[in-house]
Amino acid sequence: MAETATFHYDVDARSVGFVIDEELYSLDAIYGAAYLFVDRCWLFLDRPADKQVQVRLRSKEAEPAGGTLDALAGEFANELLNQVLRLRIGDSTRSLREYTLARAFFGDDDGERPNIDDLLAELDAEELADDPLEIQVPWDTGS
Amino acid sequence: MKTIELPRKSLTAETLGFFRFGEISPGRWVITNDAGEWEILSTAEFDALLAGTIETRESLTHKGFLRTGSDLDALAERVRRKKHFVGKGPHLHMVVTTLRCNQDCRYCHASRTNLDQVQTDMSLETAKKVVDLAMQSTSPYLCFEYQGGEPTVNFEAIKFIVEYSREKNRYEGKTIDHSLVTNFTWMDEEKAEWLIANDVLVCTSLDGPEELHNWNRTWRKGSNAFEQVMRWIAWFNARYIELGRDPKLWHIDALLTTTRRTLSQYREVVDLYVSLGIRNVHLRPLNPFGFATRTWKNIGYTTAEYLAFYEQALDYILELNLQGEEIMEGTAALFLKKMLTPDDPNFVDIRSPIGAGTGGVAYNYDGAVVTSDEGRMVLAMGDPLFKLGDAASLTYPEMVGHPTVKALAVASYLDSLPGCSTCFNAPWCGVRPLHNYMHTGDVFGQRPNTAKCAEHMTIARLLLNKLDDDPDGDVRRIFDRWTVDRPRQ
Numbered sequence: 001m002a003e004t005a006t007f008h009y010d011v012d013a014r015s016v017g018f019v020i021d022e023e024l025y026s027l028d029a030i031y032g033a034a035y036l037f038v039d040r041c042w043l044f045l046d047r048p049a050d051k052q053v054q055v056r057l058r059s060k061e062a063e064p065a066g067g068t069l070d071a072l073a074g075e076f077a078n079e080l081l082n083q084v085l086r087l088r089i090g091d092s093t094r095s096l097r098e099y100t101l102a103r104a105f106f107g108d109d110d111g112e113r114p115n116i117d118d119l120l121a122e123l124d125a126e127e128l129a130d131d132p133l134e135i136q137v138p139w140d141t142g143s
Numbered sequence: 144m145k146t147i148e149l150p151r152k153s154l155t156a157e158t159l160g161f162f163r164f165g166e167i168s169p170g171r172w173v174i175t176n177d178a179g180e181w182e183i184l185s186t187a188e189f190d191a192l193l194a195g196t197i198e199t200r201e202s203l204t205h206k207g208f209l210r211t212g213s214d215l216d217a218l219a220e221r222v223r224r225k226k227h228f229v230g231k232g233p234h235l236h237m238v239v240t241t242l243r244c245n246q247d248c249r250y251c252h253a254s255r256t257n258l259d260q261v262q263t264d265m266s267l268e269t270a271k272k273v274v275d276l277a278m279q280s281t282s283p284y285l286c287f288e289y290q291g292g293e294p295t296v297n298f299e300a301i302k303f304i305v306e307y308s309r310e311k312n313r314y315e316g317k318t319i320d321h322s323l324v325t326n327f328t329w330m331d332e333e334k335a336e337w338l339i340a341n342d343v344l345v346c347t348s349l350d351g352p353e354e355l356h357n358w359n360r361t362w363r364k365g366s367n368a369f370e371q372v373m374r375w376i377a378w379f380n381a382r383y384i385e386l387g388r389d390p391k392l393w394h395i396d397a398l399l400t401t402t403r404r405t406l407s408q409y410r411e412v413v414d415l416y417v418s419l420g421i422r423n424v425h426l427r428p429l430n431p432f433g434f435a436t437r438t439w440k441n442i443g444y445t446t447a448e449y450l451a452f453y454e455q456a457l458d459y460i461l462e463l464n465l466q467g468e469e470i471m472e473g474t475a476a477l478f479l480k481k482m483l484t485p486d487d488p489n490f491v492d493i494r495s496p497i498g499a500g501t502g503g504v505a506y507n508y509d510g511a512v513v514t515s516d517e518g519r520m521v522l523a524m525g526d527p528l529f530k531l532g533d534a535a536s537l538t539y540p541e542m543v544g545h546p547t548v549k550a551l552a553v554a555s556y557l558d559s560l561p562g563c564s565t566c567f568n569a570p571w572c573g574v575r576p577l578h579n580y581m582h583t584g585d586v587f588g589q590r591p592n593t594a595k596c597a598e599h600m601t602i603a604r605l606l607l608n609k610l611d612d613d614p615d616g617d618v619r620r621i622f623d624r625w626t627v628d629r630p631r632q
Binding site for chain 1: 144145146147148149150151152153154156157159160161162163164177193207210215216218219220222223226229561562565589591592
């Protein structure tokens, strides 16, 4: 049976507010979730007590339609859980990722590995073979 | 006080490789990584992946989403290939040969002058400096793109740059393309023959059917800009065939500017392009800055209106493809090249970091070197923030190492931007610091508040959902064709 996360929130005519325990949800997770709502809400963060963060999401609509604010609260809670997952995956894979990116951008060319121009030439050859209809000739390479 | 209870997903992080994720439609999750690899999973599959209980799949291991058995060196090679543009140097060199133009288009607000303003022509001396600077680029491929005003009004500058760069390239050994963006109202057979003989790629502005095109692109009283475009498209295409050129490789391409009147005419626009043998309808919204309020009211639209139009147009283009037509949507094709091939098309405006100054550079008629054609428009509006110097005195290291270029790179490097660094779209997306600056005075801006974020997220979701809901593989076959480039030589 899946574990359950419980969130309490208050709601008024135009906003919803959470008090979040920083022991359960890191500041990075709280900031990350809040940021994704800046297009729809005004975000107000406060610290009502030690290790607690208050997040208030105030709708940019003067009179939000019925149910909108409760839906907003649900979305924010969901996103907070997703942010925790993102951070944990990021932390757990940090060294793997650092190795991969270092190898990609700064790795030694030992002469055995094909260089990027070889790979591109190989791809071009494959693509030509796979393009019986010759559909695309690019002309615009930017802006 | 109210309460929400939500299931908390189990996570066995030590079984996983790095990935970003997002729900692209109810119950369907996409996971992506730095090499641009992706998979779409049901909620049950996604939960099992996180929990470390998913049935092992070759693709999940090969793409590096599962840790056990994954090959990090191979993954690094794919990242390297995907980011091949990093460090290559600017390949796109946009040259404004003149600001003079014989049209007065409704959406052109800062980059034209009347025909008597000859002082806005680029001199040949300046053109030489532009070529000298551009050809110092470390990129082995260069494209000189001629813009205006109407660039053919100063045809001598185009001829000079083509010929001088060709001469110079005898020693440089680069691959060089030349492309001209013209409204065709200043074209004559002598110019046309020269363009063909010198392999200059020609692209015109075609905003749609006659009434729409002529409304958008005001020309002199009593004239018909649309007829002029039709006449020259036919002339060039016939001449290419007469000369034995492959018409699939040599034909006139066209660019569309979307105004409010375009939104309801997506079928007519696409049908026109198909009838002319043009294979790429590149849909792009107007740059939403610099317009007078009254003008914007006439031609502008909201992001939501544009995206509704985009979705309808994309559906129509796909419908035509299913009927056998060969036509694609340009922005979708850029994303699909990132999603479906091991490479990146290096489109300077949709990459991380952005290509402003490192992938493309614009040269104003007076030799001012600017990070992009939009940077040139901002310069014309009186703000020099995006100006890097003057072609006469700027060195290549000064150009690519300019503080503005560095700032734009930092402001567009998605791995370091809140909201973007964890977004599933990060391997394919690109942000526009210049747009942010124009809207908020800050090159970073707030991504969720930008039209580009909404546009790129909508396009990625649309494409992924179409690929996910494709039981017979028809959509995939069409999209694969949209990713194929054929060189002319």
